[in-house]
Amino acid sequence: AQKVTQAQTEISVVEKEDVTLDCVYETRDTTYYLFWYKQPPSGELVFLIRRNSFDEQNEISGRYSWNFQKSTSSFNFTITASQVVDSAVYFCALSEVETGANNLFFGTGTRLTVIP
């Protein structure tokens, strides 16, 4: 079974629109970490955020915000006032501290295209 599901394969928005990327995860661990990584067209993966399972506070960093809800096993990522530079593939990932401390499970990614 897929541990991390990103149901949106591709999303296109017009510049300045807000966009939310969905991430649903599955784990039996009580201690785990969730991540978002960005992969721009250049190909490298860029770390955006890490959240542990005991901290459900939402986080905002500039135009980026993250909504972590354990009740629905979701860790969604919102970009406000999108820009062309936000065009990239975004990956959500899960690290299970108790059962899989040495593995990072990635979702299949969401390709975001911001149209000028």
Place this chain on the structure above:
Amino acid sequence: NAGVTQTPKFRVLKTGQSMTLLCAQDMNHEYMYWYRQDPGMGLRLIHYSVGEGTTAKGEVPDGYNVSRLKKQNFLLGLESAAPSQTSVYFCASSYFLAANEQFFGPGTRLTVL
């Protein structure tokens, strides 16, 4: 600091050929990882290492071998390349557990004909 570097950036192999991908990091990280990225599959862990001289299998280890003779280097070998190994390979490192932020290299695009 160079971070994580990978050599080579591109490679084309014929079926049955062998090659080694080199990953180097200058952050003194204990943990290093090799992933492959295929269209529609995300990244999948091939092998990882929790320290110099130790390696372990990840999710998709078949057809690959690894070595970590020095803390800063992690080598990925293909003994007999197959077309199914056509992929983009990423190396990453982290300070201890995978639960910590992983720093990724730029990737190696490998094509096996």
